[in-house]
Amino acid sequence: xxxxxxxxxxxxxGHDRGVFDVxxxxxxxxxxxxxxxxxxxxxxxxxxxxGFSRPQVGRTLVNGMNSWESYHEIQKTLGYLPxxxxxPDSLTGTQFIKMMAELRKMTDMTYTEDLIKKxxxxxxxxxxxxxxxxxxxxxxxxxxxxxxxxxxxxxxxSGLDPVMQNIxxxxxxxxxxxxxxxxxxxxIFSEVDATCDKISIIKDGRIVSSFVAxxxxxxKIKTFKIEFxxxxxxxxxxxxxxxxxxxxxxxxxxxxxxxxxxxxVHIDDANINExxxxxxxxxxxxxxxxxxxxxxxxxxxxxxxxxxxxx
Amino acid sequence: xFNKTIFKQTFKSxxxxxxxxxxxxxxxxxxxxxxxxPIKINSMVDMFMSAFGDVIGDALSGIGIISLxxxxxxxxxxxxxxxxxxxxxxxxxxGLIATQVDKGSMAYTLxxxxxxxxxxxxxxxxxxxxxxxxxxxxxxxxxxxxQVTQGNVFGTAYTADVKDVSKEFGWDKATVANDLxxxxxxxxxxxxxxxxxxxxxxxxxLYLQQKIENNTSTNQNTMTPEEMMEFQxxxxxxxxxxxxxxxxNVAGLTANLAxxxxxxxxxxxAAIAANLVPKETLALAPNEEVALEMQKTAFVGVINAQLxxxxxxxxxxxxxxxxxxxxLNLGAVLLIFATSGIAFFCSCLFNSANNSLALGAGIPVAFxxxxxxxGFGEGLEFLKYxxxxxxxxxxxxxxxxxxxxxxxxxxxxGVVLYILAVKVFxxxxxxx
Numbered sequence: 001x002x003x004x005x006x007x008x009x010x011x012x013x014g015h016d017r018g019v020f021d022v023x024x025x026x027x028x029x030x031x032x033x034x035x036x037x038x039x040x041x042x043x044x045x046x047x048x049x050x051g052f053s054r055p056q057v058g059r060t061l062v063n064g065m066n067s068w069e070s071y072h073e074i075q076k077t078l079g080y081l082p083x084x085x086x087x088p089d090s091l092t093g094t095q096f097i098k099m100m101a102e103l104r105k106m107t108d109m110t111y112t113e114d115l116i117k118k119x120x121x122x123x124x125x126x127x128x129x130x131x132x133x134x135x136x137x138x139x140x141x142x143x144x145x146x147x148x149x150x151x152x153x154x155x156x157x158s159g160l161d162p163v164m165q166n167i168x169x170x171x172x173x174x175x176x177x178x179x180x181x182x183x184x185x186x187x188i189f190s191e192v193d194a195t196c197d198k199i200s201i202i203k204d205g206r207i208v209s210s211f212v213a214x215x216x217x218x219x220k221i222k223t224f225k226i227e228f229x230x231x232x233x234x235x236x237x238x239x240x241x242x243x244x245x246x247x248x249x250x251x252x253x254x255x256x257x258x259x260x261x262x263x264x265v266h267i268d269d270a271n272i273n274e275x276x277x278x279x280x281x282x283x284x285x286x287x288x289x290x291x292x293x294x295x296x297x298x299x300x301x302x303x304x305x306x307x308x309x310x311x
Numbered sequence: 312x313f314n315k316t317i318f319k320q321t322f323k324s325x326x327x328x329x330x331x332x333x334x335x336x337x338x339x340x341x342x343x344x345x346x347x348x349p350i351k352i353n354s355m356v357d358m359f360m361s362a363f364g365d366v367i368g369d370a371l372s373g374i375g376i377i378s379l380x381x382x383x384x385x386x387x388x389x390x391x392x393x394x395x396x397x398x399x400x401x402x403x404x405x406g407l408i409a410t411q412v413d414k415g416s417m418a419y420t421l422x423x424x425x426x427x428x429x430x431x432x433x434x435x436x437x438x439x440x441x442x443x444x445x446x447x448x449x450x451x452x453x454x455x456x457x458q459v460t461q462g463n464v465f466g467t468a469y470t471a472d473v474k475d476v477s478k479e480f481g482w483d484k485a486t487v488a489n490d491l492x493x494x495x496x497x498x499x500x501x502x503x504x505x506x507x508x509x510x511x512x513x514x515x516x517l518y519l520q521q522k523i524e525n526n527t528s529t530n531q532n533t534m535t536p537e538e539m540m541e542f543q544x545x546x547x548x549x550x551x552x553x554x555x556x557x558x559x560n561v562a563g564l565t566a567n568l569a570x571x572x573x574x575x576x577x578x579x580x581a582a583i584a585a586n587l588v589p590k591e592t593l594a595l596a597p598n599e600e601v602a603l604e605m606q607k608t609a610f611v612g613v614i615n616a617q618l619x620x621x622x623x624x625x626x627x628x629x630x631x632x633x634x635x636x637x638x639l640n641l642g643a644v645l646l647i648f649a650t651s652g653i654a655f656f657c658s659c660l661f662n663s664a665n666n667s668l669a670l671g672a673g674i675p676v677a678f679x680x681x682x683x684x685x686g687f688g689e690g691l692e693f694l695k696y697x698x699x700x701x702x703x704x705x706x707x708x709x710x711x712x713x714x715x716x717x718x719x720x721x722x723x724x725g726v727v728l729y730i731l732a733v734k735v736f737x738x739x740x741x742x743x
Contacts, residue, residue: 071421088419
């Protein structure tokens, strides 16, 4: 059974703001990345999963229960880390943790103590005097303290220092190994890349791409950059390319830079030997693979937009 | 529907505001009650009457004697006990829900298995409890202050003369109050007592005698209405004549009858004009001078009777009705409860703390202003139908008007608003 199901979720705030027909499912034990820039609709979607908002169209389910109707049941096995950290001012960190434990009817605090140690949290001070990073850590502890099976994390590492970010990413990985189901919304590629099994990219309230992260990491099509030693060689390559194009080429010419005598090519792993044979006939300055990253993939959706805008 | 943890946390972050407002209210109440002196305040009204009597005419005549209940209904329960608690409930209600939704800290409470209904109902319960406790404390402090400073919650009230005389001669107040002959038989005590009451000794003696005879009904009304009318007309004619002699106005002089007694010319003019002595009695007078003396004596007698009756009214003014006082508090609680319903509803309805505060405070303030303006004149009287505050009328409570129906309406308004508030919070989208 899918743990989190978002089905045709639509919430129109007007002026093209909101989320439109968003659908995805998170299976048990998966870490699901929800990637998009600020204002794309990540938090709106999460609000529906948490039962804070009522969908206009569609529905969201957690453990098969409707978020809007059974939000209080869902919360028993769910941990939520809000995107914006707004803690009640009048309490100290310790009082806040105690209050959350009481609201969740927790009695055993050993796991909570472990988390406090792991994240080097100093909860004794007043919340309003805490630094943003400390508040973040406190929010993380309260999201995980009841050891929930499902986690909804909205931009969890923003406000953490790089060391703490790494600790958090490692923590997510171990939680995943323990069988937790995690929905992680983010605009930081590294943390999504490092942790997620599946990824959806959301843009202007619509999902533009959903894919398995490993497919992207181990793509069979690779991109290489080639620079020729001279203008002559470069022109020879281009000329041969136009001739060969009529029959068959073992690569796809992606782009060229005339001034630098450079060309970018996409090559399928199956054709790599054929390509090396072909390219060995030229005088090359260098030949290197361009690592394809999630960031490039993500940016490609926005670059398209930018090109359309500039025309 | 109720969660102990949420209540505890709500209490912790809100009790300071409650303490500040409750302490301020209590301090004001203590000040007002302990400074209350029926003789002083009523002679102030008299002074006001003599100074502006002809300007305001009968406008003040409706006030009568100001009792402690009366005075509290006008000052404390007419204004302070409304304005301060309204500010308190508006601030508190806004902080309970709207601020937390606006800031986002509500997200933590709602990421636990607590129902929204329970969150709103628990916070509403805190607000209601805070209002009830505030007025409970204020009522008790008020009663205690009345007991300590005036001594009339339990047992007899001590009038100014009893207090002063007892102090002067080292007597026990209760003994003196129970047996006023102690004063009457001691001329020094009479002088002191008359001074305390700010009246002439002869009037004071008369007052004491009547009081000892337990003759509280000052007018032995054996006259028919026609005779009464005639008598009043005669008396008024006398005062008018005296006013001319003293070059003052009638209303002012009526408030200060002792002036006539102290001025021979005025008294003579008044006595002649009033002509109170029946013809048959007058016929017995051997000469004109004796007849005039008889007229004068009769007029002074009437003045004294009036002055004594005023003293009795002042004593009544000192009377304190615990029931009226508690009813004043009950009405104030109900009005504040209904007002807190408005503020709490706004807090549950709006996601922005500013909007919640604007309406949650705006509506109660508008109600207060409408009620105030409706008293300014006939043209603005219709405004009272646009104000919930009109339903709490402290004057009606102390002067025997109707108020129970209004109380019930206030209670219903409050209950309905709280129920709607919880419902609207349960159903709305939260930006968390």
